[in-house]
Amino acid sequence: MVEELLFFMEVLVGGLLAGTMYSLVALGFVLIFKASATFNFSQGAMVFFSVLAFVGFMQDFNIPFVLAFILAALLMVVVGLCTERFVLRPLMNASEDTVLMATIGLGYVLEGLAQAAWGVEVRRLDLGIGDFPVPWIADNLKLFISALDITAGLVAAIMIIGLFLLFKYTKIGLGLRAVADDAGAASSIGIPLKHIMLLVWSAAGVVALVAGCMWGARAGVQFALVDLALKALPVLIIGGFSSIPGAIIGGLIIGAVEKVLEVYIGPFFGGAIEGWAPYVLAIFFLLYRPEGLFGEKIIRRV
């Protein structure tokens, strides 16, 4: 009985920590949605693009770890700059759906560019953190939890707290919220829309890079990251599109539910139900609570 409970705990904790990896991707979505009410479908591509550039700098040019990270972050700022100038500004007054489709296009561009520049083979990313159980926890608590999972959890926690403080207590954060509420009104009282957008997209780019490092260390840096990043969508639906804590809680729920279902119900159906379980869970949330757990209530004015 105790062993079963321990096994359940292990599955649950493993799922929760793996869920923070989804949260990290979802965080980038939320940042942009919060500040510009734009749904950035290319976040997954940004994850792939940034981490591939990072690994590329390290492996092809032998640039040291820290410098390569900074270079990749700068690259994401440039991507943010170009996105603001060439995609978002011309689509300022376009409908939500149009902007969404443009970001799908942007995702394609980023994926293509990344592969054209760095090739299509799977690259290994070594962060110096192993993807194996931490011995101390395994000995004392009898739980097998990967060190990488714990790191991802810590990184996510730090980023959440940082972003939360930024949005809540700084002048920039206030500007971000103002722009999200009504871009026209915000710019008319002198909030520099251009800078705000640039800032947000760069921040989302850096978040993507961090998420990409975590995913890359686990699954290798490869195109499949884009598909993995799609799972951030159900996370967002459960957590709410405009809530940073929501992204985390949503990620935890998705991570835990998909792992528990996979282990306990999966075997009856031949496994691999984690491919669709998050989406079906998202549908149930949509039916009962379309705005998500922490999202603002969706009001449509007629």
Added chain:
Amino acid sequence: MKPVFMTYTKKDLINLAVCMVLSVLIIPSFITTEYWYTSILIPWLCLALATIGQQIVMGYTGQLALGAAGFMAAGAFAMFNLILRVPDLGFVGSLIVSGLIAAAFGILFGLPSLKVRGIYLMVATLASQFFIIWMIDKFGWFKNYDSSGIITAQDIVILGKPFTTPLAMYFVCLAVTTVLTLLAMNMARGSTGRNWMAVRDMDIAAESMGVSLLRTKVQAFAISAFYCGVAGALFAFCYLKSLEPVAFDIKLSFKILFMCILGGLGTINGAFIGAAFILLFPVLLNAIGNNVFHGAIDATIISSIEQVIFGGLMIIFMIYEPLGMAKLWENIKQKWKTKIPSSTNLKSSLGKKT
């Protein structure tokens, strides 16, 4: 008064006649290489049909859906099982029934559209994509317990006659596509299509005018999935000639989305233009790579460049012409017309002013 046959004008009938003569008489007599049929014309017709399905739900009803390939897979595997288990149904019967089975899935996964829209709906439809593929993959019954993973599609036999040559398959695809395209045009012009568009343009206004949202949206999803299902069955039986769930992954869904958007939302001819563009452009790029650079550029780089160009075009169209290539074509025609205004048009426009 224009001469009108049912709801069709003379111009429509001429267009139809031109298309039919072109596709039935001229193409088969001039194109003799198998390559054109097996890798361009047949997939073009199949994908155009799937794109019409996507158009119905996205272009006409305004519901952002991203699961066309899932419904195609449902159609393809339904077809395989129907021919295998219910041979009495015949090819055409199986095709219709497999479309209906896909439509059932469409209704099921279209239900969230009653509550949500936009990106929320997109996520809900992604569930259909992943679920259908998983279901086919995991339950051996759908694949007739074939362990190899790739099943060979049965030969097409209609009324006892085998249709196995590329040309014959082309005619099968052409016939199905023509019938369904005409049907789609009819629906789009009739009250059905008007309801769809009313829901697209302002669902609350449409509802207060007495259009049932439930009926209209579910109907659009069902018909869309029917088209995708039939297209998927043709895609598997005439083009791939094999059935594997991997062929209908999320990438195909995105491809159909691109065909739909680049071709022109809310137009039937846009589906054909978009499908042709997405299908032919890589062929063109490869030809350039092989002939101009003599294979100096790696094939993977060419496919990356192709992705960049598709994405870039998507952005450019969204900025400058959100209604896609079909609208671009309209604009060109319009410009051509206004250059040489006929005297009667001029008179009537002058008459209005005074």
